[in-house]
Amino acid sequence: MEQPNMSYIQSMSGGDTAFEQKLLDIIKLEYPEERETYISNFTNREFKAAADNVHKLKHKISILGLEKSYGIASDFENNLLEGKTDLSIEFKSILDTITEYLQQI
Amino acid sequence: MNCIIIDDEATARAIIRQLCAQVDILNVLEDFPNAMQAIKYLNQNEVDLIFLDIHMPDFSGIDFIETLKNPPKIILTTSDTNFGIQAFEFDCIIDYLVKPITPQRFQKAILKAQSFMPKAVEVESSDQEESSSETDLYVNIDRRLVKINIASIYLVEAKGDYINVKTETKNYIVHSTLKKIEDKLPQDLFLKIHRSYVINVKKIVDIEDNSVLIKKEVIPVSRSNRPELMKRLNLL
DSSP, rough: OOOOOHHHHHHHTTTOHHHHHHHHHHHHHHHHHHHHHOOOOOOOOOOOHHHHHHHHHHHHHTTTTOHHHHHHHHHHHHHHHOOOOOHHHHHHHHHHHHHHHHHHH | OOEEESSSSSHHHHHHHHHHHTTOOEEEEEESSHHHHHHHHHTTTTOOOEESSOOOOOOHHHHHHHSSSSSOEEEEEEOOOHHHHHHHTTTTEEEEEEESSOHHHHHHHHHHHHHHHHOOOOOOHHHHHHHHTEEEEEEEEEEEEEEEGGEEEEHHHTTTTTTHHHSSEEEEEEESOOHHHHHHTTTTEEEEETTTTEGGGEEEEETTTEEEETTTEEOOTTTTTTHHHHHHHHOO
């Protein structure tokens, strides 16, 4: 499975390492809450709300350079909007990978 | 260009702020996590450009645009790649940035935004202006001569080819130089304390080492300008 990386963050930081750290701090603060909200809505079969959560999480997936995962998340978002749960396992796996990465850095 | 950012995601706001910081002509006045706060701000402040997220809970970016009577120019920022056609239903929308926004694409959007802005011209220097220069200064912004009460100016900041004239109520981005505006401002009230800053001495809150606190902004004082600043103070 592809791994999160700093390529996008570094490409837009203009070499400002303080900003890179600040952005990671914001992501570390924001991501767990967004993840929990998604899990709660998905578990309660609130698929429209869960699709909104996936939509927001997609941005973080792309910021962390996960291009293939972004495609999976987009498809999963569409599935949820149609009331389907296909790709939920794959999406959960993406979230777990990000969680692990954010804990390590 | 004075701009604001509206996005419910803190990460997105931080990224857009950073991209704006890399463009000299952009001055981010505020950022907001929701449209309602931005509407309140816009009721009291003028901006040239808004970076607007579409996908926000409760009040979407489109709801926001429809609320504004005379919306400024807007650049949409979104993860929705299929929103393009709807975006062009609004004259105020000048571009559409898909997240994650790259610096190259951002620059392109700013160039586009610039082409939509009426050109600001230099601070006027006509006789008529000089006659009223005791209390007011007229600057040409968007083909309008805007009157600024000189006493209300607390700071002028150089920003590339522009200056940011900050007053108690509003900020004005003007195509001019610090030298030109310095010549127009009364010398007893204003002082250049750094190559990028002219301050209204009456608005100083306090002075610490090599900086002054003016309103809520800490402004550096260069070593060469410090003696003149100290001379101006009524020291005990």
